[in-house]
Amino acid sequence: MDTSFASRLGIEHPLIQAPMSGSTPPALVAAVSNAGALGSLGAGYLEPAAILEQAAQIRALGDRPYAIGLFVLPDEFEADMAAVAKAREQLDALMAREGLDVRTSLPPRWAPRFSEQFAALCEARPAVAMFAFGVIAPAQLRELHRRGIYVIGTATTVAEACAWADAGADAVSMQGAEAGGHRGTFLHEAEDAMIGLFALLPLTVQAMAGYAREVPVIAAGGIMDGRGMLAAEALGAAASQLGTAFLGCPECSAAEAWKRDLPRAGEHQVTTIRGFSGRAARGLHNRFVEAMPQATGLPYPVLNALTAPLQRAAAEAGRGDLLSEWCGQAAGLVRPQPAAELVARLMHEYRLARRSLAH
Template identity: 40%
Template sequence: MNTWKQTELMRRLDLSLPLVQGPFGGGLSAAELAAAVSEAGGLGSFGVHHLDAAGIAATAAAIRQRTARPFALNLWIPFEGSDAASADDAQFAAWLAPLQPYFDELGVAPPQRPARYSPAYAEQVEAVLAARPAVFSFVYGIPSADILARCRDLGIFTLGAATTPDEAVALEQAGVDGVVASGFEAGGHRVSFLRPAEESLTGTLALVPQVADAVRVPVVAAGGIADGRGIAAVLALGAQAAQIGTGFLACRESGTSDLHRRALLGPQARDTGLTRAFSGRLARGIRNRFMRELAAQPVAPYPQQNWLTARLRPAATAQGRADLMSLWCGQSAPLLATPDAPEATFPAAADYIARLMRETAAAVQRLENGVRFTSPKG
């Protein structure tokens, strides 16, 4: 009996699988991917922190054109002072200076100082509430009490990310409906908010049971999960679902480039590191030249650094310059290639999910039978 497919979180969100697609920002999310995950019985997600209100409305509509199933929209909670444009021309020039050689190398004209570096958070929140997704998920903090109350009134489930047990407790005390316990193995940004990210690097195996013990709300585990063994493990640790990012980023429906997908499925994915070079905030990706060269130089804070490097990324992608791209990748990426899905084969999301569920069922069965775990490769 598949009791592992029956959790409170699944019941509350009308899911048939204990599976959440990690939300990707910066154009890596796709309506096709979110809809495919939701259609399969999991929770599809779309990271909208880079979009303005009109873009968020259009995104929700695009997902609903493809599925009537529940999905999540994800926002970044702004830190104090990070939501507004700042700095004069001299400061902007200082931030641009370390990146100027890369603009020159890629043949991109250096940008002028913008009116602002990111969309207005207040307008984004209003757009998310107007869209009324089944789930409003968020990182880097906790929405205001007023926003959480409005979500409850609208029947929107709130799901906040924690990198420490203290952050999980803070989310629960604020009235958040569920917690994503994000271990440091995860790809992309480290979403700590009570302490600096460098002081909040707890692995998933240690983090999930501590969070499950600390809060009563449903817990979703994230970080280092790419196959069914990982799903079975985090369910055994007390999570009610597993959130997978890197695995879905490698799927053909994601919004990333084939160059990035090949890197996720290739040997270079075995070497990841944490960097502030691309966005100004700590994030995990495949080590490359850009990360190494910027490691010794001061970079602008977020969102200014993120805005600046976003002017470089399209040219790097178009020119096939993986050495200058942000190749977000979790430590679980080497688990993606199997005999029936070799390197450089981009799976469809539905096929990847079917594989995950087969592996999870097999892992649970081995545990019930008391048989030693073996590799799915034989």
């Protein structure tokens, strides 16, 4: 295994736990990092004070490198209030039909201010900063580098990878169509950027080879075991980023109903969903997806904020079928076990797969 990428970050294994916002509490991040991989705090939904608080908790649990992931968004959003009213009516009716004693409300803000989240990230000073939904400003990237923070940009096409490389990112994380959760697409329509990971990797590696500096390529999407990590490496990946594989860990804060549904998930049940957040995301086709229209006219993060009360109530009621059960294409391969054990198992599988191919 090429260990240059891992060595640069100060980790033992070229393995990244994806920054899944809402599901990566400090206990999970620290457990992964302490096991020699790169744990990642998904901070897309967190206010600045919470980012700093959770970063402090991660540091208290160990002194290993870790990452913080953010969504690149405007600080302010304008919403079509007529569409908001219609969506609230639909969501309230759904919750009433499903017996959930909660209704929508208008939040003070649709989402945290990215500029304030970014400032908190800089203050927390993780080893790595990861971004999705767009490219950060040149001044922001310079500030991260001034603080010694390694920058990874999420891309779903070669053009997006080049946009990050042109901006000065240290590495690009290529999100194949198999990946779970929100699509990181920002230069294309989401439907046009649903490219299989094993086609996307060699195309991106070829494009990155044209740069005067080295730009490592990280593989993300559908990788659930050491065999998948080896396959990604064979296609030029410097590391593998796994998200769904860690959802079954006891340290993960995903709802228990969601965790229970994953091992039973068929690959054909993973679909592209807009009805939860207004942005294309990959997860299980469940009761909510069937009941709510995919196009409410509301973008992210407006719809995401409106569905938040439903999600909390559904989690408390054990209703996985009403949750945004984000997951990758191979969710059925999830293996519930402590995060440190999973990291060790993944690396053991990787070594076994490599030895088997050598004979």
